[in-house]
Amino acid sequence: MSKMITITIDGRKITAPEGERLLWVALQNGIYIPNLCAIKENSRPSASCRLCFVEVEGFAAPVTSCTLPVREGMVVKTRSPRVDRLVQTAFELLLSHHRLECSSCPGNGSCELQRIAKERRLKLRVKRYKPLEYGTEIDDSPKTFVFDRSKCVLCGRCVWICHNIAKVGALGFSRRGLRRAVTTFGDIPLADSPCTECGLCVEACPVSALY
Amino acid sequence: MKLLESEKEIISNELQDIVDEFQSKPENLIPILQKVQAKLGYLPLPAMEKIAQALNIPAVDVFGPATFYNQFRLNPPGEHQIKVCMGTACYMAGGNIAMESFERRLNIKEGETSPDRKYSLERVACVGCCAMAPVVVVDDKVERSVTPTRVDGIILSFETNGGKKEMETGQGKEGRKELEQSDREEPQKEGEHNS
Ligand code: SF4
Ligand code: SF4
Ligand code: FES
Ligand code: FES
Numbered sequence: 001m002s003k004m005i006t007i008t009i010d011g012r013k014i015t016a017p018e019g020e021r022l023l024w025v026a027l028q029n030g031i032y033i034p035n036l037c038a039i040k041e042n043s044r045p046s047a048s049c050r051l052c053f054v055e056v057e058g059f060a061a062p063v064t065s066c067t068l069p070v071r072e073g074m075v076v077k078t079r080s081p082r083v084d085r086l087v088q089t090a091f092e093l094l095l096s097h098h099r100l101e102c103s104s105c106p107g108n109g110s111c112e113l114q115r116i117a118k119e120r121r122l123k124l125r126v127k128r129y130k131p132l133e134y135g136t137e138i139d140d141s142p143k144t145f146v147f148d149r150s151k152c153v154l155c156g157r158c159v160w161i162c163h164n165i166a167k168v169g170a171l172g173f174s175r176r177g178l179r180r181a182v183t184t185f186g187d188i189p190l191a192d193s194p195c196t197e198c199g200l201c202v203e204a205c206p207v208s209a210l211y
Numbered sequence: 212m213k214l215l216e217s218e219k220e221i222i223s224n225e226l227q228d229i230v231d232e233f234q235s236k237p238e239n240l241i242p243i244l245q246k247v248q249a250k251l252g253y254l255p256l257p258a259m260e261k262i263a264q265a266l267n268i269p270a271v272d273v274f275g276p277a278t279f280y281n282q283f284r285l286n287p288p289g290e291h292q293i294k295v296c297m298g299t300a301c302y303m304a305g306g307n308i309a310m311e312s313f314e315r316r317l318n319i320k321e322g323e324t325s326p327d328r329k330y331s332l333e334r335v336a337c338v339g340c341c342a343m344a345p346v347v348v349v350d351d352k353v354e355r356s357v358t359p360t361r362v363d364g365i366i367l368s369f370e371t372n373g374g375k376k377e378m379e380t381g382q383g384k385e386g387r388k389e390l391e392q393s394d395r396e397e398p399q400k401e402g403e404h405n406s
Contacts, residue, residue: 163269163272168269169268169269169270169271169272170269170271171271172269172271172272172274172275173275173279174271174274174275174278174279175278175279176278176279183271183274184271185256185259185260185263185269185270185271185273185274186256186259186270186274193271194269194270
């Protein structure tokens with residue numbers, strides 16, 4: 001058992017096991033910090049969504065809470081003008097690569113993007129960026145679920161789960177830059193891949209790219 | 212893109228040696244990919260599958276790096292390699308138009324090789340002669356200010372006399388007619404030839 005320590009988040013004193021990552025400490029204590037790419041079991045967070053920024057006393061710039069182990073006496077603020085601005089920009093960048101059609105989306109109401117928008121009063125709209133073109137091909141080859149890449153925000157949760165929990169490795173990241181995508185080997189349909197249709201990736205997807 | 216039988220044979224012959232040479236450690240992935248590409252000239256999917264087996268990792272984890280790094284190509288190099296510069300200067304000067312012209316003329320997409328293996332088409336970043344934008348490197352020869360008309364000229368030169376005369380003198384008038392002819396001869400799929 002690791003030593004219990006005390007930290008302060010938004011003025012609230014909180015006890016937590018030393019070394020636990022800040023994001024999970026906050027979430028466990030009912031303090032919401034936006035996040036998409038974090039997986040608690042992953043000891044090497046990718047920190048790729050850039051939504052979980054917080055201010056920590058002693059740090060010159062906002063830090064990603066999913067990567068920060070808590071230490072005794074840490075003083076954290078989940079909001080500040082700098083944090084809000086970073087999150088707003090990261091959020092809009094993610095949306096620019098996401099086919100927004102909430103009212104007809106199967107994820108309407110249970111979507112993590114909608115939750116973040118609500119919590120942080122952000123618009124589910126892309127204003128500053130030119131929306132990217134996304135592939136519209138839908139992989140409905142599996143019997144039990146559908147993969148709609150136009151909704152994927154590249155959080156990588158499905159990839160990690162498929163490798164480390166399902167221990168299959170059907171899904172992976174391919175290409176780079178604007179063409180980065182979650183695909184199978186050789187872009188083949190999931191039904192032709194090693195996928196066992198365990199459904200764990202569907203559970204892990206924070207949006208409705210896998211449903 | 213479909214592999215030819217002869218290509219499949221080469222893949223299975225060459226691959227085992229390379230894989231054996233490295234220990235089956237996942238951290239050897241990149242050197243193996245480089246070696247395989249040096250041998251075959253490209254990284255075909257069956258080769259990636261074999262590498263994955265040898266390293267005991269999912270095939271998609273070979274596909275990822277192979278599609279990430281620009282140094283790797285997934286399709287066999289064509290007899291003539293066309294590299295369209297998409298660096299900033301060339302892009303601004305219409306590099307994408309040159310690319311689209313090649314795609315339409317050769318009926319392949321960027322990164323692909325024509326079924327007869329005569330042409331391969333790829334994009335490159337700044338090749339260091341921005342003043343000549345938009346630049347296309349054709350078999351290591353730098354072509355300057357490549358307009359759609361010049362694209363026709365370049366292809367025509369290969370279709371007529373193996374690329375020698377035409378490449379030196381620039382596009383010839385008599386060639387234009389032949390191009391139109393060869394265009395008609397080549398079966399083009401409906402709808403792919405518009406815009
Ligand atoms: S359903 Fe298929 S793709 Fe998803 S985690 Fe399971 S094996 Fe991987
Ligand atoms: S499919 Fe879902 S879980 Fe997978 S990377 Fe995309 S958004 Fe994340
Ligand atoms: S949750 Fe921290 S960067 Fe995505
Ligand atoms: S951008 Fe094409 S040569 Fe520099």
